[in-house]
């Protein structure tokens with residue numbers, strides 16, 4: 001049920017991480033052009049993620065006994081906020097650190113935790129999420145990829161699609177059917193860890209409108225998995241996935257995807273000495289500050305051990321709307337001032353963000369699906 005969001009502050013001990021992460025970013029991303037930084041959490045560098053792990057900035061929410069930092073969601077908020085607003089290439093560790101490791105911590109066996117979580121905290125094991133299939137995106141309960149029991153474990157057949165970074169990943173955590181048929185909906189679904197180097201796995205990158213290939217189709221043909229590939233209880237996959245999505249929807253990643261562009265445009269206005277946009281910049285900044293406060297309030301609920309599903313959906317819906325508005329507003333301003341000197345870098349950044357922005361409200365659950373969750377939480381349906 002929907003509850004009001006109570007404003008919260010980032011604790012001083014977590015704020016104290018800011019100078020160190022800023023210094024790390026300055027040292028490690030100097031020289032990456034703005035339009036590459038605009039890739040935000042789709043920018044990939046395995047080397048950067050390993051360096052971040054070595055510096056202790058991964059696994060912030062994970063216990064020290066598994067190689068984590070033992071801090072918590074507020075510390076992760078500070079570090080992620082700095083990384084995203086600078087446009088650091090975080091994709092290599094993003095999914096493993098945000099979702100896969102917490103999922104394994106909550107539902108995995110001790111063997112699975114030992115095998116994966118310390119390596120994730122070092123930025124050395126890359127994970128992807130296999131939920132969507134052709135015909136099963138919003139309607140996730142209809143997945144048809146199937147795992148059958150064998151004498152040694154499981155054999156899996158089927159296909160996933162839109163799998164972010166599948167071509168770079170070591171493992172996929174897939175939602176698959178382990179009993180019944182797709183007519184059974186949420187019943188009979190389970191989560192399995194799939195080694196993407198196993199025989200029978202084919203990964204085909206998909207190129208998007210910007211020319212990047214950050215996601216892929218993944219095919220499984222009689223892929224054999226050991227017994228311990230199962231995460232959590234057989235048939236409990238749906239419940240586990242719903243818990244996982246709460247980590248995914250409320251964070252700063254839903255407000256900062258166009259931050260590099262906004263910064264570049266403000267610097268441009270300063271460089272050409274134009275003040276006619278002051279009110280517009282003020283409105284956008286106030287909107288960002290409000291969204292940030294909402295995201296911190298959601299983080300406080302996570303810290304309190306709650307699962308703010310409706311509140312996180314509101315942040316994602318409003319946040320991605322803001323991220324999508326920025327290239328439109330900035331594009332309009334650039335077009336309205338044709339005689340003004342605009343750097344090639346700002347043009348390229350604007351072009352990239354304009355092309356990628358429609359995806360902001362699709363990834364992690366579409367706007368219509370989120371609004372359905374919000375309406376249900378408010379007792380409207």
Ligand SMILES: Cc1cc2nc3c(=O)[nH]c(=O)nc-3n(C[C@H](O)[C@H](O)[C@H](O)COP(=O)(O)OP(=O)(O)OC[C@H]3O[C@@H](n4cnc5c(N)ncnc54)[C@H](O)[C@@H]3O)c2cc1C
Nearest residue numbers: 129130131132136137138162163164359362363364366368
């Ligand atoms: C950049 C990007 C990265 C992604 N990464 C991953 C990933 O790593 N792993 C993964 O599993 N998936 C990933 N996805 C897939 C994403 O989760 C799906 O695209 C999304 O859930 C929508 O599913 P669909 O594409 O099948 O669209 P559909 O479900 O077919 O929806 C099409 C349209 O119909 C609307 N619609 C659907 N059902 C309803 C309804 N009940 N009521 C009202 N409107 C409805 C939707 O809002 C949408 O506008 C990614 C997608 C993108 C864009």
